[in-house]
Amino acid sequence: MRRIVDSESQTKSQTVLPLHGWQSAYELGYAAALWRLPLQKDKHLIVNFGTDIPKTKMMLEDLPSGFAVSPFLNLEGEEALFIKADLYIRFDETGEPVSENYPSTESSAAKEAWENECRNVSLVTQNDRNVSEFPTNSSEEFHLQSVKEALKAIEAGEIQKVVLSRTKHVALPASFSVTGIFERLCNKYPNAFVSLVYLPHLNQVWLGATPETLVSVDRQGIFRTVALAGTQSAFDASGQMIPPKQAPWTQKEIEEQALVSRYIISCFKKIRVREYLEEGPKTAVAGNLMHLRSDYAVDTKAINFPELGTVMLGLLHPTSAVCGMPKLPALEFIQAHEGYDREFYSGYLGPVNIDNETHLFVNLRCMKISNGMATLYGGGGITEDSVPEKEWQETELKCRTLLAVLEES
Numbered sequence: 001m002r003r004i005v006d007s008e009s010q011t012k013s014q015t016v017l018p019l020h021g022w023q024s025a026y027e028l029g030y031a032a033a034l035w036r037l038p039l040q041k042d043k044h045l046i047v048n049f050g051t052d053i054p055k056t057k058m059m060l061e062d063l064p065s066g067f068a069v070s071p072f073l074n075l076e077g078e079e080a081l082f083i084k085a086d087l088y089i090r091f092d093e094t095g096e097p098v099s100e101n102y103p104s105t106e107s108s109a110a111k112e113a114w115e116n117e118c119r120n121v122s123l124v125t126q127n128d129r130n131v132s133e134f135p136t137n138s139s140e141e142f143h144l145q146s147v148k149e150a151l152k153a154i155e156a157g158e159i160q161k162v163v164l165s166r167t168k169h170v171a172l173p174a175s176f177s178v179t180g181i182f183e184r185l186c187n188k189y190p191n192a193f194v195s196l197v198y199l200p201h202l203n204q205v206w207l208g209a210t211p212e213t214l215v216s217v218d219r220q221g222i223f224r225t226v227a228l229a230g231t232q233s234a235f236d237a238s239g240q241m242i243p244p245k246q247a248p249w250t251q252k253e254i255e256e257q258a259l260v261s262r263y264i265i266s267c268f269k270k271i272r273v274r275e276y277l278e279e280g281p282k283t284a285v286a287g288n289l290m291h292l293r294s295d296y297a298v299d300t301k302a303i304n305f306p307e308l309g310t311v312m313l314g315l316l317h318p319t320s321a322v323c324g325m326p327k328l329p330a331l332e333f334i335q336a337h338e339g340y341d342r343e344f345y346s347g348y349l350g351p352v353n354i355d356n357e358t359h360l361f362v363n364l365r366c367m368k369i370s371n372g373m374a375t376l377y378g379g380g381g382i383t384e385d386s387v388p389e390k391e392w393q394e395t396e397l398k399c400r401t402l403l404a405v406l407e408e409s
């Protein structure tokens, strides 16, 4: 992969800046994750100096500090990659490291090489916005046909809901800067989880700004998840922002989101957890889109259930916000009709046991960057009330949001 550049120059010779820390890991071929949590300013970086990123069971209580990246296809819970933190740095808003931790002492030569690279990494301004779109097999006709097949399967009672997605491929310009895009996503999407992950063994960079929490457990032991579904533009036809409280939701979207809520509640019921707080559904703004969202919270200390995060992760993924209802027939439908491998799109990712907290998000509004190409992903829930053309437009809207961020470079 070619050198990735960004506009900020590293002026502090001793201090590692977040983008430079990630960039240096990338240059040296070390797995790394840089992220910013929703509604926070701090950025977090972990780097792994090893050569292997193992597939790991997400037994959250037993794992060291690290960053998990799970593919969509992970029914047995054994497919998630775990980037163990050989170093972890938390940066404040100004890019100043506020906490540093080197959990591993094994790889001090590698760490030294990384520190040297951080001092020397050369950064250039990105100024080329020339991204060009490539046609793919997930063209309009193909997607419309899949949606029509889904409607037939719903009509026949085989499934209630299925989420169908597609990709958009774009060729990136020579001076493309992933760290620049990460910064832009942080600025544009303050309430999203923004992440930039490098998986050297796959030669892939994943970049995204997702609005959907899958499982989060904070240091007070509060477990959280959300039911997020239903999509509309946050702007009206004249380009005015629609006040969230006045968002006009249709029966289709209300039912689509209710299915996700019911699914989450069925997971709580399965493990006999009744002590959950439910709030919503409310309109949630995610960049230039709006969704319906219900929030769920459980005090794991009060109910003496410290492993609730692990158990719920196993039950929830993939939720009906990315797969469908019932889960297995919907998954089979996706595999038979989508025509491509989702890989990590609509899987989950996020920090595990960092400062005694775990925050895993559904990997949406994301792109994969590999060999000078970006793959953009967008999907939508198909229910009995779906109109194929509108479903296509929804995936266009989602992909275009990401494309716009690339073109703004």
Ligand SMILES: C=C(O[C@H]1C=CC=C(C(=O)O)[C@@H]1O)C(=O)O
Pocket: 163, 165, 212, 228, 229, 230, 231, 291, 320, 321, 322, 346, 364, 365, 377, 378, 379, 380, 381, 398
């Ligand atoms: C599958 C995606 O979104 C999910 C999350 C929110 C709203 C959705 C919808 O309206 O269909 C999807 O369930 C995606 O953005 O690719």
